[in-house]
Amino acid sequence: MSGVEFTEFVLGRSPALLRFAYLLTGDRHLAEDLTQEGLVRAHRRWSGIVSAEGPEPYVRKAILRQYLTWRRRRSFAERPVADPPDAVAADATGRVDETDAMWSLLATLPRSQRAVMVLRYYEDLPDAEIARLLGCSASTVRVHAFHALQKLRAALATTRDPAPAPGGKP
Template sequence: MQDFDEFVTVRSAALLRFAYLLTGDRHLAEDLTQEALVRAHRRWHAITGDEGPEPYVRRAVLRQYLSWRRRRASTERPVADPPDGAPPGSSPDALADRVVDADEMWTALNALPRSQRAVVVLRYYEDLPDAEIARLLGCAQATVRVHAFHALHKLRSALTPVPLRRGEP
């Protein structure tokens, strides 16, 4: 069995990325990851299975996220200064467009209910099948599909430009 310190050293960055995708906030992601690791440490001797401890800790992060009671006091999103130079072969306008697109995506993801966002992250980031997502969330596979359907509908609606009406410039 893997030592807890070794597990944290090797897998904490991946766990933090997973939590960040769920929350969209680095500080909340760090809090979720830390809380899940604290809980895993308490039960480390009992965590067994063929898959190792990572699925257990990922489920703990997911459960912490779904039951998280603390919310951001503000909906403001701080944006870091743009880099000094654009990547080779891209124009400043292309870089600005990518930043705008990414901001729109994060805004749309943040607008989703927690269960829908969890399904989107588990399905498209973790690449899990509906059966596994249902097991992790403690619901039916049909519920997972409904959450995914509604989440994708909301994301498409939020990210699709509204067509102009006749006579509008």
Template sequence: MDFGEFVMARTPALLRFAYLLTGDSHLAEDLIQEALVRVHRRWSSIEYQGGPEPYVRKAILNQYLSWRRRRSSAELVLAELPERRDPALGAEQIVERDEMWSLLATLPRAQRAVVVLRYYEDLADQDIALLLDCSPATVRVHAFKALKRLRAALTPTAVAGASHGRA
């Protein structure tokens, strides 16, 4: 598969992945664009284990983790738009989803990446560790800390009671 075919076929999935990391559709497009520019330069020399997608996802993840926001005058042209919210969703579900996105945005980048890779991309700790260049134990620590932080934010009364008991 050449680069153009890959981009046309996999852009919607890559956009969803980048959106889950950034929480913003415009930033996701920028992130994908920058990562694909870097991958394109090396496309002919990249050796794929299981196809090129794991390599591209790792490039997107690395770009996200080390990203220094730059303004770009070029835009990524898409054949298809990313999935939109289902208008049939109730207002309560939309509020809950919005609250979760807000909470995810408060996590440090590495913790957010682990949560996205584990719960949205359904990857095992071993696979996440390979993507993040760390040990599976580090992945579990990031997940533990992220979930603890999310739970604390979702149950403010429990946190307030626990903080009064500690000095």
């Protein structure tokens, strides 16, 4: 396969690969880094992956593996910013945007559980395929999904039903 075909693949599939990485990380810049690293790895082995399983599954797996190991690197703790963000003002009605709340909840999950949630509900992959990508058994995938959903449901329940005030009145 030629460099032209690689370029066409990158141009055609980069947005989907970037969305996949963003769903895993919740961070646009990190998603871009992971996508770029996955594409670099694919480029190095382009002729082999095109004839084997195809380039997109290879790149997605490379992104996933990078995501699962990126926190082990020293640079994870380093997040330079030019200006610290201002405190977010509370909504006048006291309602939290559901999308932001879900991203916040997903960010609390361990990497493996979050990867399972993204692969299962965004990528719509069966447990056997998720297990292959993660290098574990299908039952482990189901356990990760169970614990992740349990944690998300518990967190949602506490945000929707605040604790009663002293004296029994909310």
